[in-house]
Amino acid sequence: MKIAVTAILFASSLASSYTLATEKLAQSSGCMGCHSIERKIVGPGFKEVSQKYQSNKTAASNLINKVKSGGSGVWGPVPMPPNPHVKDEDVKAIVQWILALK
Numbered sequence: 001m002k003i004a005v006t007a008i009l010f011a012s013s014l015a016s017s018y019t020l021a022t023e024k025l026a027q028s029s030g031c032m033g034c035h036s037i038e039r040k041i042v043g044p045g046f047k048e049v050s051q052k053y054q055s056n057k058t059a060a061s062n063l064i065n066k067v068k069s070g071g072s073g074v075w076g077p078v079p080m081p082p083n084p085h086v087k088d089e090d091v092k093a094i095v096q097w098i099l100a101l102k
Helices: 002-028 046-053 059-069 088-100
Strands: none
Touching: 002 088, 046 059, 046 088, 059 088
């Protein structure tokens, strides 16, 4: 029983650390200049993005491409600029984090 509790606490700690690290990655990559987790700034809030794409099986790859290349029209008239400066593995981690938000 003690081992199970320790394992649960450890897993919870890892998940929390991952969430903080990924949020900081989004901040350092410039995402938070236009987005927030909870609400629209220039672009939609990340939780709204997660909710919109929760049943879309190709959402991750589509969003990775959109982050790298930019896009417009999905969330209104303001285009999202391309982000070629963000490493591919960082974009993938950020998108996976966004899609996991509830």
